[in-house]
Amino acid sequence: MKDKKISDVLLTFLLQVIVYLVVSIPFKVMEVIPGFTDIRPVTLLGPIYAVFFGPQGCLAFAAGNLITDIVSDSLRWSCIAGFIANFGGPYLIYLYWTRISKESFSLRTGKNILKHIAVVIITAVITSAIITPAVALVYPDVDAALFAVMVVLNTAAFPIVLGIPLIFLMQEELGFEPHK
């Protein structure tokens, strides 16, 4: 019974990483700052993995990001910070909706949608604050301010604009339950 559960978790993890890679790799052709950061709609998956799959989803998100860096020849020392930030960001969203918020996760009201947007923006700023110094330290030539803004925009805009409607669809129409 326990073995089955572990295999289920592993299979889900694998599927999540595959979905991440399938979405992220094509966007490597649309780079804004070559080699460092790009237009990354895949970030929409962060809050979704966190809310519906918990810590395991957060780990899959971070692993997916690391594997994308490896297969697109973008592996650098700063990827360690990237891994921590890409796990930590979604994990903070998970923590908010399971530990801090008094009500369970639901975006049926305007108030909760605004709360979720605020949480996503705050975690995007934290993610940027973790990644930017690491990149600036290893590559002093990079415009750190522009890089930081790009990370915040990527990490906040797509989960808000594309991620929230996908959450509506998953929770309200497809029957996905938030992770407790």
Next chain:
Amino acid sequence: MKGMTKLQANLCLLCVTMCWSTEVIIFACIPGSVPGFATTCITSAIGSAILIASFYKRIAEAIRKSGRKLILACLFLSILNGAYNTMYIYGLKDFDVSTGAFTISMTVVVLPVILLSLRRRVELHTWLSAGMVLIGITLSLIGKVHIGQMTGFLLVLGGCLTRAVYIVFVNRFAREHDPLAVSALMTGMVAITSFGMWYFVEPRTFAAIEWNKQIIASLFIYSYFIVAFAQTINFFAQRRATAASSTVIYSLEIVFSIIWGLVLPASIIDPVPLTLSTAIGALFVVAGSLIELVDFKALLKKGAVTNEG
């Protein structure tokens, strides 16, 4: 599982509109030598395959339950979809990005007429909204269109009429059948019919394309976000919204197009010059949307109650 609220459905439609507005950005990455029918065929095939692979049990159950009715509904929608896309493809060749986007917004103007012809009731605010959008379109087109573009204009108008019929029937079929099954099957049928058209204009089909990483990536991006994601969300949201409110939200595509043209680099999208008439036209479109979407009666009532209190 309670089903989306009206607010959620409207936000989904807004997201769908935004996704559609990025089509031009993705198209910019596909060389002009790739025919429009090829793009439609390949992206629809990939989108349909993704949906069927992810939800095959649910789709099979929907087919078992609704059978021929569902297949016929999807076939009808795919024909309408193919027809308006083809008219847009050829009609828009006569216009630049901004003028073309405004012309496409005519769907919202013709929709009330289509609803009336189908003997559906049209609310006063829908007429007002359509009027505002029409003023917006007219203002933005003054001085930019000439008689030589008449063929293109008529084709786009035909496309808008067909699209309005399509929206009305999407709204109906999304309520009668499983939206996911309608989305997956309709997309599959669009792939098949557009393959036929592609074969007609270029018999060598796949062999005629000079494949490279950028083309493949762009086609996949289009398949995920415009076909599988936006279309499925659109079908589910339409189930909870009216055809009129959906069309009005779609008309906001022009606003997104103007924004992309202003903020994105010229290497990604052709810059759209923001003239005074374009800006005023866009404002009228936004105002028209607000009239349709905001429940002013309820707001006034609430205000009155608050004042009395």
